[in-house]
Amino acid sequence: MNEILQQYWQAYLWSDGYHLSGVAMTLWLLVASIGIGFVLAVPLAVARVSPNPLIRGPVWFYTYVFRGTPLYIQLLVFYTGIYSIESVRAQPLLDAFFREGINCTLLAFALNTCAYTVEIFAGAIRATPYGEIEAARAYGMSSFTLYRRVILPSALRRALPYYSNEVILMLHSTTLAFTATVPDILKVARDVNSATYASFEAFGIAGALYAVIVFALVWLFRRGEQRWLAFLKPQAH
Amino acid sequence: MLLQGFGPLIASGTWMTIKLALLSMLASVLIGLVGASSKLSGSRLLRGLATGYTTLIRSVPDLVIMLLLFYSLQMLLNQATEWAGVEQIDIDPFLAGVVTLGFIYGAYFTETFRGAFQAVPRGQLEAAVAYGMKPWQVFRRVLFPQMMRFALPGIGNNWQVMIKATALVSIIGLSDIVKATQDAGKSSMQLFYFCVVGGLIYLAITTVSNGALLWLERRYSVGVRKAAL
Numbered sequence: 001m002n003e004i005l006q007q008y009w010q011a012y013l014w015s016d017g018y019h020l021s022g023v024a025m026t027l028w029l030l031v032a033s034i035g036i037g038f039v040l041a042v043p044l045a046v047a048r049v050s051p052n053p054l055i056r057g058p059v060w061f062y063t064y065v066f067r068g069t070p071l072y073i074q075l076l077v078f079y080t081g082i083y084s085i086e087s088v089r090a091q092p093l094l095d096a097f098f099r100e101g102i103n104c105t106l107l108a109f110a111l112n113t114c115a116y117t118v119e120i121f122a123g124a125i126r127a128t129p130y131g132e133i134e135a136a137r138a139y140g141m142s143s144f145t146l147y148r149r150v151i152l153p154s155a156l157r158r159a160l161p162y163y164s165n166e167v168i169l170m171l172h173s174t175t176l177a178f179t180a181t182v183p184d185i186l187k188v189a190r191d192v193n194s195a196t197y198a199s200f201e202a203f204g205i206a207g208a209l210y211a212v213i214v215f216a217l218v219w220l221f222r223r224g225e226q227r228w229l230a231f232l233k234p235q236a237h
Numbered sequence: 238m239l240l241q242g243f244g245p246l247i248a249s250g251t252w253m254t255i256k257l258a259l260l261s262m263l264a265s266v267l268i269g270l271v272g273a274s275s276k277l278s279g280s281r282l283l284r285g286l287a288t289g290y291t292t293l294i295r296s297v298p299d300l301v302i303m304l305l306l307f308y309s310l311q312m313l314l315n316q317a318t319e320w321a322g323v324e325q326i327d328i329d330p331f332l333a334g335v336v337t338l339g340f341i342y343g344a345y346f347t348e349t350f351r352g353a354f355q356a357v358p359r360g361q362l363e364a365a366v367a368y369g370m371k372p373w374q375v376f377r378r379v380l381f382p383q384m385m386r387f388a389l390p391g392i393g394n395n396w397q398v399m400i401k402a403t404a405l406v407s408i409i410g411l412s413d414i415v416k417a418t419q420d421a422g423k424s425s426m427q428l429f430y431f432c433v434v435g436g437l438i439y440l441a442i443t444t445v446s447n448g449a450l451l452w453l454e455r456r457y458s459v460g461v462r463k464a465a466l
Binding site: 071 | 296297298299312404439440
């Protein structure tokens with residue numbers, strides 16, 4: 001155990017000597033995919049609740065497909081599937097993008113978490129009390145102002161507990177990155193396992209690192225809920 | 238044809254996935270019932286054990302637990318067989334998949350069932366005890382049927398997540414949908430097409446189970462009055 005830690009602690013935490021690896025890589029995967037997913041999910045959630053079926057339909061289809069299939073299959077489609085098509089490799093730009101495992105991984109992760117986030121946000125938007133929307137309309141707000149000032153600030157806050165769940169599930173999903181040769185925590189653990197045959201220690205260290213990250217995330221989200229959801233707390237008299 | 242002769246391979250992979258999902262579901266529901274009962278029991282030891290189990294499993298990614306159990310169990314087994322002087326036994330990936338998925342999702346089911354048990358009104362249980370029912374009869378006749386109604390949405394959610402988690406078992410060597418479609422794609426040089434086929438099979442499974450869950454939810458809420466809005 002001690003020897004493994006002495007020899008590999010740097011690889012587990014941030015670098016295998018050449019690239020970012022371990023915890024740093026996992027956190028980068030998490031932050032990048034959650035960030036892209038969030039930015040795309042807000043407008044898509046607004047489109048998801050649109051009364052126009054031509055706007056609502058395609059977004060429904062997107063979330064249906066991405067929530068109905070395993071992330072592993074999606075990653076395989078982007079990583080091995082798309083790159084096996086002749087015409088993709090013939091295009092220099094696409095070729096350069098899909099050749100790198102990390103690009104495919106980020107694309108698959110971001111699209112996957114975005115699909116779940118869209119449904120979470122859309123649910124929160126639908127649950128907005130109708131009185132607030134009618135009052136805003138009565139003030140003469142345009143649809144854009146209505147979303148910006150009334151619906152989104154309250155819906156995103158109310159979605160926070162469900163969103164924190166999604167972020168933690170996304171952290172769990174980043175473990176798939178090693179199948180696309182991205183050196184995240186689990187990839188380091190697998191390398192240590194094949195170099196030392198100390199399976200329990202190798203994967204145990206990885207598990208402990210993930211648990212620490214989860215506890216940190218839970219703590220962060222609890223702080224966030226205290227700050228942004230204070231108005232929903234049970235009233236003290 | 239459409240599947241270029243890989244039909245039987247993919248069909249057997251699909252059957253493998255469904256078998257794996259159903260058996261792990263059974264295992265995790267049983268573990269979940271035991272876990273929820275221990276969480277609600279009077280014994281501090283049982284409560285502590287169950288809380289430790291759910292906290293640990295839900296904070297460590299399923300793939301890490303899967304690889305940890307798969308490799309370390311094999312090593313333990315090797316040591317045991319070596320010590321006993323018998324031939325090495327290789328853990329069957331199917332069995333390993335059922336055990337690990339059951340163990341992991343048992344933690345999620347524990348939380349689902351705990352919430353559902355607590356949602357059954359206390360008075361009902363007290364009335365059952367007052368009628369002279371034994372603890373097992375209270376569970377079977379009063380607690381379980383009503384608990385199921387509250388637990389169904391959670392069960393449905395866990396089932397959908399678990400179906401998708403079975404795709405991970407191909408990483409420890411099981412010939413499921415992912416493995417079958419990857420093999421077909423590699424030997425026909427049409428990886429993209431067969432990846433999409435694999436995705437469509439999962440989509441079909443999740444769509445069918447969604448329908449089944451809706452039907453079950455309607456069935457278990459027969460006789461529940463809803464206020465008209």
